Amino acid sequence: MKSKITLKELAKLLNVSVSTVSKALNDSPEISPKTAERVKELARLHNYRPNPVAVNLKKSRTGTIGVVIPNISNSFFARVLSGMEAEAQKYDQQVITYISNESLEREKQICDMLTSGFVDGVLIAVSEETQKKQEYDHLFSLVDYDIPVVVYDRINIDLPADKVGVDDENSFYDATNYFKSRGLKKIGLASAIHHVGIGKLRIKGYERALQDHEHYLAKSSKPVDLRRKIKSLITEKQVEALLCTDFESTIMATRIAYEEKVRIPQDLKIIGYISKEVAEFLTPSLSYIEQHPREVGERAVDLLHKRLEAGLEPDKFVEEIITTSLVHLESTRF
Amino acid sequence: MKSKITLKELAKLLNVSVSTVSKALNDSPEISPKTAERVKELARLHNYRPNPVAVNLKKSRTGTIGVVIPNISNSFFARVLSGMEAEAQKYDQQVITYISNESLEREKQICDMLTSGFVDGVLIAVSEETQKKQEYDHLFSLVDYDIPVVVYDRINIDLPADKVGVDDENSFYDATNYFKSRGLKKIGLASAIHHVGIGKLRIKGYERALQDHEHYLAKSSKPVDLRRKIKSLITEKQVEALLCTDFESTIMATRIAYEEKVRIPQDLKIIGYISKEVAEFLTPSLSYIEQHPREVGERAVDLLHKRLEAGLEPDKFVEEIITTSLVHLESTRF
DNA sequence: CTGAAAGCGCTTACAG
DNA sequence: CTGAAAGCGCTTACAG
Numbered sequence: 001m002k003s004k005i006t007l008k009e010l011a012k013l014l015n016v017s018v019s020t021v022s023k024a025l026n027d028s029p030e031i032s033p034k035t036a037e038r039v040k041e042l043a044r045l046h047n048y049r050p051n052p053v054a055v056n057l058k059k060s061r062t063g064t065i066g067v068v069i070p071n072i073s074n075s076f077f078a079r080v081l082s083g084m085e086a087e088a089q090k091y092d093q094q095v096i097t098y099i100s101n102e103s104l105e106r107e108k109q110i111c112d113m114l115t116s117g118f119v120d121g122v123l124i125a126v127s128e129e130t131q132k133k134q135e136y137d138h139l140f141s142l143v144d145y146d147i148p149v150v151v152y153d154r155i156n157i158d159l160p161a162d163k164v165g166v167d168d169e170n171s172f173y174d175a176t177n178y179f180k181s182r183g184l185k186k187i188g189l190a191s192a193i194h195h196v197g198i199g200k201l202r203i204k205g206y207e208r209a210l211q212d213h214e215h216y217l218a219k220s221s222k223p224v225d226l227r228r229k230i231k232s233l234i235t236e237k238q239v240e241a242l243l244c245t246d247f248e249s250t251i252m253a254t255r256i257a258y259e260e261k262v263r264i265p266q267d268l269k270i271i272g273y274i275s276k277e278v279a280e281f282l283t284p285s286l287s288y289i290e291q292h293p294r295e296v297g298e299r300a301v302d303l304l305h306k307r308l309e310a311g312l313e314p315d316k317f318v319e320e321i322i323t324t325s326l327v328h329l330e331s332t333r334f
Numbered sequence: 335m336k337s338k339i340t341l342k343e344l345a346k347l348l349n350v351s352v353s354t355v356s357k358a359l360n361d362s363p364e365i366s367p368k369t370a371e372r373v374k375e376l377a378r379l380h381n382y383r384p385n386p387v388a389v390n391l392k393k394s395r396t397g398t399i400g401v402v403i404p405n406i407s408n409s410f411f412a413r414v415l416s417g418m419e420a421e422a423q424k425y426d427q428q429v430i431t432y433i434s435n436e437s438l439e440r441e442k443q444i445c446d447m448l449t450s451g452f453v454d455g456v457l458i459a460v461s462e463e464t465q466k467k468q469e470y471d472h473l474f475s476l477v478d479y480d481i482p483v484v485v486y487d488r489i490n491i492d493l494p495a496d497k498v499g500v501d502d503e504n505s506f507y508d509a510t511n512y513f514k515s516r517g518l519k520k521i522g523l524a525s526a527i528h529h530v531g532i533g534k535l536r537i538k539g540y541e542r543a544l545q546d547h548e549h550y551l552a553k554s555s556k557p558v559d560l561r562r563k564i565k566s567l568i569t570e571k572q573v574e575a576l577l578c579t580d581f582e583s584t585i586m587a588t589r590i591a592y593e594e595k596v597r598i599p600q601d602l603k604i605i606g607y608i609s610k611e612v613a614e615f616l617t618p619s620l621s622y623i624e625q626h627p628r629e630v631g632e633r634a635v636d637l638l639h640k641r642l643e644a645g646l647e648p649d650k651f652v653e654e655i656i657t658t659s660l661v662h663l664e665s666t667r668f
Numbered sequence: 669c670t671g672a673a674a675g676c677g678c679t680t681a682c683a684g
Numbered sequence: 685c686t687g688a689a690a691g692c693g694c695t696t697a698c699a700g
Contacts, residue, residue: 004451004479006693017671022695032669049450053391054693057676062387064398064430072416073611078406085433094452096398097431099419116383117338118428145338223615248615255617258592277407281557281582283589340677351687356679366685388677391692 005046014042025050064094065304066119068110070102070127070154075275076293077125080152083297084123091305093120104129111138114147121148121304126157131197148307152300155319156197162303162312163319164296168198171289171324172205172243175271178326179241180209182334184269188216188239190230190249195221202245202273223248231256234268241269250274254282254331270331284330291324339380348376359384398428399638400453402444404436404461404488409609410627411459414486417631418457425639427454438463445472448481455482455638460491465531482641486634489653490531496637496646497653498630502532505623505658506539506577509605512660513575514543516668518603522550522573524564524583529555536579536607557582565590568602575603575666584608588616588665604665618664625658 011018016035024031024039025048031039042048056063067084069077081097088095096119100107107127114122122142130136131154139159142149151157155165172189179187189206193199207215216239218229230253233239244250250272254264262268264284271287272279279288299320306312345352350369358365358373359382365373376382390397401418403411415431422429430453434441441461448456456476464470465488473493476483485491489499506523513521523540527533541549550573552563564587567573578584584606588598596602598618605621606613613622633654640646 007695008693018694019672019696020670023670026695028696030669035669051391051451051693053387053396053451054676055695057385057387057391057678057692058694058696060676064428072406072412073409073609075407075409075412078409078412081431082406082433082435085431094398094430096428097415097419099416101416117385117387251615259617275407281585283593341679342677352678353680353687353689354685357686360679362680364685369685385677388692389679391676391694392678392680394692 004051005048006051007048010039010042010046010048014039062118062120063092064096064119065301066096066098066110066114066122068098068100068107068122068124070100070125072099076153076291079293080125080297080300083294084301085297086294087298087301091301093301093305100127102127102129104133104135108138111142115141115145119147121150121308123150123152123300123304125151125153128196131157148304150300150304150307152296154197160315160317162307162317164300164303165319165321166198166291166296167321167323168201169205169208171291171326172202172245173209174205175243175289175326176206176209178332179269180213184240185213186216186237186239187213187241187243188218188233188237189243189245190218190226190233190253191245192219192221192223192226192248193246194219199245202243206243218249223252227252227256231260234262235260239268241271244270244272247272247274247278250286254286265331265333269334271326276327279327279329287329287332288327289324290327292322296322338385339382340385341382344373344376344380344382348373396452396454397426398430398453399635400430400432400444400448400456402432402434402441402456402458404434404459406433409611410487410625413627414459414631414634417628418635419631420628421632421635425635427635427639434461436461436463438467438469442472445476449475449479453481455484455642457484457486457634457638459485459487462530465491482638484634484638484641486630488531490535494649494651496641496651498634498637499653499655500532500625500630501655501657502535503539503542505625505660506536506579507543508539509577509623509660510540510543512666513603514547518574519547520550520571520573521547521575521577522552522567522571523577523579524552524560524567524587525579526555526557526560526582527580528553533579536577540577552583557586561586561590565594568596569594573602575605578604578606581606581608581612584620588620599665599667603668605660610661613661613663621663621666622661623658624661626656630656
């Protein structure tokens with residue numbers, strides 16, 4: 001049972017003052033090499049670690065950053081968090097996690113907590129409900145309290161904050177163009193999330209690339225309807241390729257293709273928005289849009305760090321867009 | 335731009351001492367109702383919130399709990415975290431998240447950090463590598479530093495700590511018996527995680543229930559091998575039911591059944607260890623073992639809280655097992 | 669080069 | 685009922 005040793009105790013053991021010990025351990029040039037060595041020696045022996053709470057109080061900071069996540073079961077956000085955690089370690093910041101469960105009410109509670117000084121800065125992806133109701137007062141109050149905020153992923157919101165987003169629109173613009181460039185004419189899109197921001201953007205990218213061609217859309221948040229619509233696209237319209245904006249529509253499309261004996265990729269190419277793990281695992285393996293969630297997390301932490309270190313111009317906010325990649329597996333083989 | 339007001343400033347405005355303000359805000363009986371009201375009034379007006387770092391320093395605590403997660407992309411752990419976060423809020427504790435990525439090295443680093451006083455207690459599921467190498471020194475050092483530890487999920491480890499686990503063995507024992515009770519004779523099991531603790535337990539439950547019957551096992555961590563073995567079980571051995579210990583084997587089994595025109599549930603019943611979201615979404619929907627991850631998280635936080643409040647007997651550790659439920663969807667319809 | 673002092677923002681015995 | 689003082693464990697001007 002080791003008990004934590006303090007600066008004061010260390011000082012007593014060494015017969016020097018607390019200030020000397022503190023300076024020695026912090027490599028202050030004021031201290032003689034000899035004393036410094038003595039101090040460090042004993043500190044090492046006792047495995048001394050400064051009490052972070054005391055250090056933070058002294059430095060008027062918390063040493064933590066608050067991360068607000070709408071839905072942790074979504075593996076995209078889970079990976080973003082992972083990137084944040086790794087990057088925060090580099091800056092010796094601890095990550096405090098808050099989960100809003102896509103609820104505006106919960107998000108308000110969280111922001112209220114955050115304004116009382118638990119964290120040095122906040123990384124947030126706003127909840128769906130918040131987006132829908134466009135109620136941003138609680139976010140502005142963070143800003144009012146001088147707490148730096150970085151908005152990540154769901155950046156379509158008018159807030160004086162730095163932002164890190166994913167290039168949703170271009171991902172499907174490029175994917176659609178890829179199919180066009182390979183000579184495909186009938187390119188369809190399936191979506192179970194056409195009503196939310198990222199869904200809209202992906203669809204927009206598809207439509208922008210396809211403005212001169214015919215569109216083939218299967219959109220519904222109701223599984224039964226979506227299934228019917230996708231089936232129609234595959235069997236009646238006989239689309240040659242299908243872009244799927246989300247996990248549900250992707251899995252459904254592959255399943256329907258299989259049931260209808262439409263071969264992937266021979267008769268139908270598919271690109272989905274699913275995670276690498278699932279994509280590689282399916283039969284055939286599924287080409288997917290890689291969003292680089294870890295990078296989103298890392299960049300968000302970096303931006304916050306720069307902001308905290310005053311490395312960014314005040315009142316001028318940065319917006320970073322992480323470019324997606326199209327990863328080709330079996331389902332897009334020509 | 336509101337700037338945070340301090341006790342001292344509040345005291346000056348009110349012409350009373352800092353102690354009086356502090357006591358008034360903490361509802362000390364020492365303070366006259368009149369003063370208390372005056373103080374609270376002004377505090378409300380300025381939206382005063384005590385600086386948590388200062389309060390924590392004074393109270394010799396951190397106000398945070400550290401959660402170590404092996405793999406946040408695993409939706410089980412994501413949900414556990416969600417439960418922890420919700421429960422921690424109730425106790426006004428902040429959750430600091432650390433992700434070990436199943437790496438012993440990383441886990442050691444994390445534990446090293448944690449011993450220097452960032453948190454009041456630790457909730458940990460040890461990494462796979464740690465389990466395999468059975469190197470637990472870093473965990474013992476947490477205990478040595480008097481940091482209460484609660485081990486969750488992967489509790490098969492000899493550490494003086496409270497534990498919250500899932501009843502992996504019984505889940506498959508019960509599931510197997512369910513099939514037996516319905517008169518099935520050829521009950522198989524597929525696993526891509528037969529080499530790790532939870533996989534072993536699930537298989538053990540299956541074997542215990544089936545001791546007098548023949549076993550039908552398909553185990554491999556290599557997709558190609560696993561696929562071959564599952565296919566053999568389904569087509570050659572013609573098992574009537576299949577228990578799958580993990581996501582990979584579950585998806586693979588349904589796929590193979592479909593390819594081989596083995597109908598689910600008519601010819602083959604399946605129970606898998608997959609999340610509700612995926613289970614309900616598949617065609618047909620898949621019966622699954624619900625592990626109640628949120629509850630695991632909640633109970634872990636509760637235990638830690640009790641331990642911190644000295645509500646648990648010292649040197650006597652609690653082990654809680656969360657009972658799983660078998661959720662019947664279409665794949666087990668008789 | 670070393671140390672006494674002030675202070676980060678609180679809480680809490682203790683004196684009056 | 686109120687306030688001065690000590691202290692949580694540090695850091696950092698400042699004096700010597």
